Amino acid sequence: MASPMSAASFLDVLKGEGLDLVEVGDWRHHNRNPQGAWGPVNGVMIHHTATSGAAATVDVCRKGNAGLPGPLCHGVITKDGRVHLVGYGRANHAGLGDDEVLRAVIAEKALPHDNEAVVDGNPRFYGFECENLGDGEDPWPKAQLEAIERAAAAICRHHGWSERSVIGHLEWQPGKIDPRGFTMAAMRTRIKERLK
Template sequence: MATPLSASAFRAALRAEGVRAAEHGPWATHNRNAIGAWGPMAGVMLHHTVGAGSVDICRTGRPDLPGPLCIAVIAKDGTAHLVGYGRTNHAGRGSQAVYDAVRTGTALPARPGPDAVDGNAHFYGFEIENWGNGRDPYPEAQLTAVEKIAAAICRAHGWGAGRVIGHKEWTTRKIDPSFSMPSMRARIAARLGTGTGTDPYEPFPGPAFFVAGRHSPVITAMGRRLVAEGCGRYDRGPGPDWTEADRRSYAAWQRKLGYAGADADGIPGSTSWAKLRVPRVHENGAG
């Protein structure tokens, strides 16, 4: 289970994935956290809006449901309109079996079970502008934005595409979004360079890997995970070169895990590395 990304880490993840975003008011602090916990996080949930021009409604809510109703509204042109961040009224209660499958990276049940889990507490929620009637198309720019946003969150957490579900897969009460979720997960998996099932992590390369002069995409992936866990100590980056900032950031991660003294020296060990869950990269770049 994962600690929610900070608003700044979330925004940085979108930027790194190439998402075009528009910020609406104090979106980073607009949430429903006061009425219940947000986190630990299980995954990403997708919805459609059942209408157009939904940004204001999703930000302020309806008479029967206070806003925000999601983190962002994804418009037809692919713009992500950021309207809130934190606990939002998007998911409601849903299936324990689905929740368990998402967390463990196993196959979703053929049909959701009884509504038992508060999805608002455990999922990042996104509304996709569409009437949902089968006659309103999803432009490619919009689908690409959905893919990028979901991938950005998965990449930051070290998750696979199986962490992304539709509202219709969460509860029998809903039919959204009105596109194929297996197809969308396949797109997300392709962007992540992974399969759609269990979460693939980078194996521990050994403590001798982390020395001055090392240049590798593994170090970039590690740094992104440290930032996502609130342990980034970077003035710039992270990047592929092992630096003192990487060592300080990893030491912060070790202290977060409860290590102290020589055990929190900033040089990765196998146990702390496994808990960081660095996403697998294509090449170790060990030169």
């Protein structure tokens, strides 16, 4: 359990991992903090967007929609491997999830199967939306997968977390399938190697 880093530290931590960053608008102050707490933070959550096209994807993740106001994450990782910073603070990305999964993330233990939606994950996780249709056929370019690995590792390194603090949306909330097209087990292995 940790306090969220400042927006300036977040930027520095991601830059320090060698990521190509794009700052979108006043991302440092774009958040859902008036709706509830931001923190303590316990991990990093990875999503796919079910969208196509970098510009449109970044726009929807920043603004959200009528049913779910933005930001929908902290960073959008596009297919070219760039990380677009769209918000910082509480974001509408995790929603309600399994309290047993949260306890496992905090303890950095093996994840149980998610079967409940009882704990608000929005204040608990840093979130990255990744441009992909999520149909299992849309490719995940090498640059994009490396950016996911680097972004998650950067945050884990800062907080002293292991790769076990990185989960997919599908591991948090029943019925979710994202990210689809690679496994979180494989991604955690990559993050573990980077953290060595």
